[in-house]
Amino acid sequence: MTFRPRPLAGTALLTAASLGLAACGSDSGSGSGSTAAGGGELTVYNAQHESLTQEWVDAFTKSTGIKVTVRDGSDTELSNQIMQEGAASPADVFLTENSPAMTQVENAGLFADVDKATLAQVPEQFRPSTGKWTGIAARSTVLVYDKRKLQENQLPASMLDLAKPEWKGRWAASPSGADFQAIISALLELKGEAATNEWLTAMKTNAKVYKGNSTAMKAVNSGEVDTALIYHYYYYGDQAKTGENSGNVGTHYFKNQDPGAFVSVSGGGVLKSSKHAADAQKLLAFITGKSGQEVLEKGTSFEYAVASDVPSNPALVPLEDLQAPTVDPAKLNSATVTDLMTQAGLL
Numbered sequence: 001m002t003f004r005p006r007p008l009a010g011t012a013l014l015t016a017a018s019l020g021l022a023a024c025g026s027d028s029g030s031g032s033g034s035t036a037a038g039g040g041e042l043t044v045y046n047a048q049h050e051s052l053t054q055e056w057v058d059a060f061t062k063s064t065g066i067k068v069t070v071r072d073g074s075d076t077e078l079s080n081q082i083m084q085e086g087a088a089s090p091a092d093v094f095l096t097e098n099s100p101a102m103t104q105v106e107n108a109g110l111f112a113d114v115d116k117a118t119l120a121q122v123p124e125q126f127r128p129s130t131g132k133w134t135g136i137a138a139r140s141t142v143l144v145y146d147k148r149k150l151q152e153n154q155l156p157a158s159m160l161d162l163a164k165p166e167w168k169g170r171w172a173a174s175p176s177g178a179d180f181q182a183i184i185s186a187l188l189e190l191k192g193e194a195a196t197n198e199w200l201t202a203m204k205t206n207a208k209v210y211k212g213n214s215t216a217m218k219a220v221n222s223g224e225v226d227t228a229l230i231y232h233y234y235y236y237g238d239q240a241k242t243g244e245n246s247g248n249v250g251t252h253y254f255k256n257q258d259p260g261a262f263v264s265v266s267g268g269g270v271l272k273s274s275k276h277a278a279d280a281q282k283l284l285a286f287i288t289g290k291s292g293q294e295v296l297e298k299g300t301s302f303e304y305a306v307a308s309d310v311p312s313n314p315a316l317v318p319l320e321d322l323q324a325p326t327v328d329p330a331k332l333n334s335a336t337v338t339d340l341m342t343q344a345g346l347l
Contacts, residue, residue: 041067042279045082045091047075047178048137048266052301053095059295060286066279075101075178076334082271083108092274093283095136095267098182099128100334102267106132111269112277118285126265126306128330133269135329136287137296138304139231140322141183141262143171143252146220146227155252159187159229159260163202172208172216172228175346179213179231179264184341185332186262190325193340200344209346214238218245227252231264236302236315255323263324266303 046053050072057068071091073081079101082089089110096102105111111132119131126135145155156162162171174180188196208225210216216228217235238246254260268287270280286292293310296303304312304319312319341347 041069042092042276042283043090044068044070044093044095044283045078046070046072047078047094047096047101049097049301049303052137052295052299052303055295055299056287056292057283059291060283063286063291064279064282066282068283079104082110085273086110087273089271089273091271092276092280094133094269094271095287097139097264097266098178099265099267099329100182100185100332100337101178102133102269103128103330103332104334105269106130106330110272112272112274114270114284115281118281118288121285121288122307125326128267129328130330132330133267134284134288135265135306136268136284136292137266137301138263138306138319139179139233139266140253140304140317140319140324141260141264142230142232142235143254143260144217144220144228144230144235144246144249145252146223146225146248147250148223148248149226150250152250152252155227157254158256158258159254160191160199160258162206162229163199165206168206169208170226171206172210172219172225173203174210174212174216174230175203175207175341177212180229181334181337181341182264182332183229183259183262184337185334186264186325186327187259188333188337188340189327189331190259193336196337197340197344200340200346204345214245217249221245221248223248229260232316233302236313237300240300240302240315251317253317253322255321257323257325259325261322261324262327263304263319263322265306265329267329 075096075098082105114134122134213230213234216230219225220228235246235251268284274280288307290308293305293308296305297310302313
């Protein structure tokens with residue numbers, strides 16, 4: 001299972017290839033044509049895990065006969081790409097790991113409305129209030145810890161406690177990643193700018209910085225650091241394989257509507273620029289439908305199913321037991337978070 005998306009070869013290369021697709025794959029100027037009528041393919045800009053999205057599109061193509069081209073990149077990379085391309089973007093669908101990238105594209109006015117029937121498949125807490133995109137999966141914040149050094153009753157009751165002096169040098173994170181920045185976006189929405197700035201300033205002193213959540217968890221497992229703030233699926237994915245990077249690791253869920261109990265919604269949306277809008281809507285409906293969500297239930301991504309009443313992978317702590325805070329994904333602000341983290345010296 002691949003946990004980090006493959007970077008694009010380069011912006012110029014992507015743009016050139018994308019414009020070529022736009023020229024040869026157009027069904028109609030209205031953007032409402034179908035692949036069956038026009039003979040084109042859907043183009044998905046994908047910031048989700050490559051293996052998960054490939055399972056989705058393979059199942060979709062098998063079910064509908066509609067072909068899909070997937071272009072992989074990171075949340076921020078692809079949202080910026082869509083912003084640069086604007087109305088000329090060849091993307092039909094944008095899929096992300098975290099919500100802030102979706103909000104960036106939404107705020108630029110580049111998403112079409114999601115079909116109401118698709119929105120109806122997803123509970124309100126797993127989609128933005130605006131209806132301009134929808135949740136397709138979710139992941140939970142978790143504090144992983146070295147079981148050889150710590151017991152549950154020795155762990156912080158709140159994520160905010162990691163700012164206290166007693167946690168100096170004892171926790172790790174990957175602040176440059178979209179995962180961590182989504183967590184901070186939730187902190188900003190829940191507690192405000194002053195509290196977020198204070199916590200980030202303390203983080204600069206207290207936290208050990210690693211590149212990537214897997215690396216941070218591996219550091220806990222090896223005894224380099226006591227704890228790390230990451231997403232849950234890194235632990236479950238490693239456990240499902242050899243467990244070599246998580247054998248000494250326990251998972252601590254903050255619960256109690258704490259900012260550290262934040263559940264991040266992975267998003268999917270249809271671009272206004274789509275020349276195959278009807279088929280793009282079908283793909284989003286498929287991913288949020290029973291068959292698409294069963295890919296999460298039965299697969300090895302270990303992300304949470306969020307739609308069509310499909311249960312999540314049974315290995316996971318049930319979503320309802322996480323006691324996550326209520327956060328409207330449409331209000332997560334990546335620009336302000338980046339500014340605050342830069343001011344704190346974390347970026």
